[in-house]
Every structure is written in C-alpha cells, then in structure tokens.
Amino acid sequence: MTKHLMTAAFLVFGTSTPALADVPFFNATCPSHIEVHSDAGGPVFLNGNEAKLHRFNANYYEAVRDHITVSINVNPDHSLAVSYTKGGASGICQVNAHQRQGRTVQEPVVPKLAMTTSEMSRFCRGEAASHFNVRPADLTVNPSFKVGSRYVAQGWFDGTRGSTFFNCFFDGQGHFQSLN
Structure with a gap:
C-alpha cells in the first residue's frame, strides 16, 4: 500500500x-x-x-x-x-x-437557574412525551412561569379521548420536580 x-x-x-x-x-x-x-x-x-x-x-x-x-x-x-x-x-x-x-x-x-424558563418548557415537552408515549411534536407546552417559590410549565395534547392537560413543576432553582 x-x-x-x-x-x-x-x-x-x-x-x-x-x-x-x-x-x-x-x-x-x-x-x-x-x-x-x-x-x-x-x-x-x-x-x-x-x-x-x-x-x-x-x-x-x-x-x-x-x-x-x-x-x-x-x-x-x-x-x-x-x-x-x-x-x-x-x-x-x-x-x-x-x-x-x-x-x-x-x-x-x-x-x-439550572434551566432557563424556555429550557423548562422544552424539558417538560420531553418528559411529557415519554410519560404519555406521545410524539413531542403532538404536544403543546406553554412558556413556564413562576408560581410562589417554584416554576410551572403547562401543556396539553389531543388524543382519542379528547384533550389531556399536564403540568411540569420545577423548584425555585429551576430543577425538575414532577409531572402531573
């Protein structure tokens, strides 16, 4: 060679x-x-x-x-x-x-903040897509906002049984806590 x-x-x-x-x-x-x-x-x-x-x-x-x-x-x-x-x-x-x-x-x-408010919304989209087994593109997630000492990002998607609404909660430092 x-x-x-x-x-x-x-x-x-x-x-x-x-x-x-x-x-x-x-x-x-x-x-x-x-x-x-x-x-x-x-x-x-x-x-x-x-x-x-x-x-x-x-x-x-x-x-x-x-x-x-x-x-x-x-x-x-x-x-x-x-x-x-x-x-x-x-x-x-x-x-x-x-x-x-x-x-x-x-x-x-x-x-x-561990995540900016726009990152919180994107993080929430990924967490909800996985939790509900839905494509991220099929979810709508609003910009996150502060409520008391924590942040919340609200979203929804349309399914066979109508609309499903969900909330992602972040602590005051921007760390993900839960999806409800």
Missing part, C-alpha cells in the same frame, strides 16, 4: 472508531428517568450500564445504549450541554456535577 493510500485509509477509518479520550467527568439527569455518569476520559454510563462512546471532535461526544443516545457538548467555557434522544422523545439533561479546569464543580456554579 502506498503512503498516500495508507494516509487516506487512516483519515477515513481512523476518525470513525469509538474513542474515550477527552470526555469530561460529569453526572446528569435526563427526562424519562435517564441517569448519566461519565468518568474523565470515559467510560460513560447510562442508568448504570456502560454505553458505547463516539468522539466526533474534541468538544462533542455521543454515548449510545439500549436505544438511548446522549449528546455531550463541551462549551468554550468548559461548561457542558447534555441532551438525550430515546425513541421519539428528546430533551435537555440537567448537569448535576462536572469537572471544570481540573476541579469538580457541583451545579449551579453561581446562583442561577
């Missing part, structure tokens, strides 16, 4: 293999009762079971196991954006702890 063919083969096949390097330490909770744990450098566990990890670049990874895909994006400030897809449902995961610049940080780093 010539040097050029070997280089081309490495470029094609070398980037498509699973990789563990560089994935950060973190713990996250996703709708649909998905718990994510990643050790620094891997592996990544979904609900306690090791997932297959794919590295797309130094800032983006996907962990896959049992029809669940968790996307891990490392932002320029080393914070994390974690989301999931399970069947027809998808949503944003809540990062509980991660490693930033060599030290473990419990979230939130500064007093702020």
Whole structure:
C-alpha cells in the first residue's frame, strides 16, 4: 500500500472508531428517568450500564445504549450541554456535577437557574412525551412561569379521548420536580 493510500485509509477509518479520550467527568439527569455518569476520559454510563462512546471532535461526544443516545457538548467555557434522544422523545439533561479546569464543580456554579424558563418548557415537552408515549411534536407546552417559590410549565395534547392537560413543576432553582 502506498503512503498516500495508507494516509487516506487512516483519515477515513481512523476518525470513525469509538474513542474515550477527552470526555469530561460529569453526572446528569435526563427526562424519562435517564441517569448519566461519565468518568474523565470515559467510560460513560447510562442508568448504570456502560454505553458505547463516539468522539466526533474534541468538544462533542455521543454515548449510545439500549436505544438511548446522549449528546455531550463541551462549551468554550468548559461548561457542558447534555441532551438525550430515546425513541421519539428528546430533551435537555440537567448537569448535576462536572469537572471544570481540573476541579469538580457541583451545579449551579453561581446562583442561577439550572434551566432557563424556555429550557423548562422544552424539558417538560420531553418528559411529557415519554410519560404519555406521545410524539413531542403532538404536544403543546406553554412558556413556564413562576408560581410562589417554584416554576410551572403547562401543556396539553389531543388524543382519542379528547384533550389531556399536564403540568411540569420545577423548584425555585429551576430543577425538575414532577409531572402531573
């Protein structure tokens, strides 16, 4: 094999293999009762079971196991954006702890909402889609708003028995509590 063919083969096949390097330490909770744990450098566990990890670049990874895909994006400030897809449902995961610049940080780093009010509505859509076994596109979820010391996102969908209404509750810091 010539040097050029070997280089081309490495470029094609070398980037498509699973990789563990560089994935950060973190713990996250996703709708649909998905718990994510990643050790620094891997592996990544979904609900306690090791997932297959794919590295797309130094800032983006996907962990896959049992029809669940968790996307891990490392932002320029080393914070994390974690989301999931399970069947027809998808949503944003809540990062509980991660490693930033060599030290473990419990979230939130500064007093702020764990999720913005628009993220709460998207999170609620994912949680409700999973709970009611409905496509997220078939749900309507209003923007969340503060009621007393917590936030609520209200939504509904039309089914064979008429409209079903639901509420997603978040605590005062923006952490998901329940779906009723």
